[in-house]
Amino acid sequence: QVQLQQSGAELAKPGSSVKISCKASGYTFTSYYISWIKQTTGQGLEYIGYINTGSGGTNYNEKFKGKATLTVDKSSSTAFMQLSSLTPDDSAVYYCARDEDNYFDYWGQGVMVTVSS
Amino acid sequence: DIQMTQSPHSLSASLGETVSIECLASEGISNYLAWYQQKPGKSPQLLIYYASSLQDGVPSRFSGSGSGTQYSLKISNMQPEDEGVYYCQQGYKYPPTFGGGTKLELK
Numbered sequence: 001q002v003q004l005q006q007s008g009a010e011l012a013k014p015g016s017s018v019k020i021s022c023k024a025s026g027y028t029f030t031s032y033y034i035s036w037i038k039q040t041t042g043q044g045l046e047y048i049g050y051i052n053t054g055s056g057g058t059n060y061n062e063k064f065k066g067k068a069t070l071t072v073d074k075s076s077s078t079a080f081m082q083l084s085s086l087t088p089d090d091s092a093v094y095y096c097a098r099d100e101d102n103y104f105d106y107w108g109q110g111v112m113v114t115v116s117s
Numbered sequence: 118d119i120q121m122t123q124s125p126h127s128l129s130a131s132l133g134e135t136v137s138i139e140c141l142a143s144e145g146i147s148n149y150l151a152w153y154q155q156k157p158g159k160s161p162q163l164l165i166y167y168a169s170s171l172q173d174g175v176p177s178r179f180s181g182s183g184s185g186t187q188y189s190l191k192i193s194n195m196q197p198e199d200e201g202v203y204y205c206q207q208g209y210k211y212p213p214t215f216g217g218g219t220k221l222e223l224k
Contacts, residue, residue, distance in 0.1 A: 044204075044216075044217050044218060045161070045204060045218075047213045047214065047215075059211070061212040095161075100166070101208070102151070102166070102167070102208030102209070102213075103149075103151035103163060103166040103167075103206065103208050104151070104206075105163050105172065106163075107160035107161055107162070109160055110160050
């Protein structure tokens with residue numbers, strides 16, 4: 001069965017970076033892009049961007065350019081998202097999701113990132 | 118970006134009742150519309166894609182319809198496990214955007 005297993009919760013200080021992972025199983029990893037989505041109580045669900053798991057090519061939502069960096073390790077079927085120069089506004093739950101081009105059919109369990117001094 | 122507006126913000130339904138949730142796009146999205154259900158502490162789960170296609174494993178009491186800028190999700194025969202927050206999402210133009218959510222509770 002398709003599974004996306006994300007890394008654990010992060011507590012980070014303002015100005016620092018975090019890197020969260022998303023390990024896929026149950027399907028051919030390079031056959032689907034992986035997208036990342038941010039969820040907050042105030043802003044709801046916001047799309048961050050996607051990575052082509054075969055080529056490593058990326059496409060970011062303009063809003064998250066410079067904030068998020070997406071990478072992939074095909075050998076371990078794992079996608080990564082690094083969030084840099086963290087501020088309290090980056091506190092959220094971050095999901096990875098398998099991208100079916102127009103919708104997202106499987107989601108990871110989410111990673112809560114808390115930015116606090 | 119395409120704006121997605123859901124209504125109502127919240128609703129409550131009795132067991133067995135039929136409910137509808139609406140989603141309005143700020144421009145035509147050619148049926149590239151998905152619906153998700155999210156339960157507390159869990160990730161969103163895909164229910165409907167391409168406006169009316171039922172995702173594998175989703176009960177047939179869920180159905181989607183619409184065209185152009187207006188879409189709806191219908192839940193027939195409300196069950197306790199249907200409680201949660203429902204989101205629409207457009208996949209017509211990049212970046213994908215989501216509605217603000219509709220909270221559904223059992224009366």
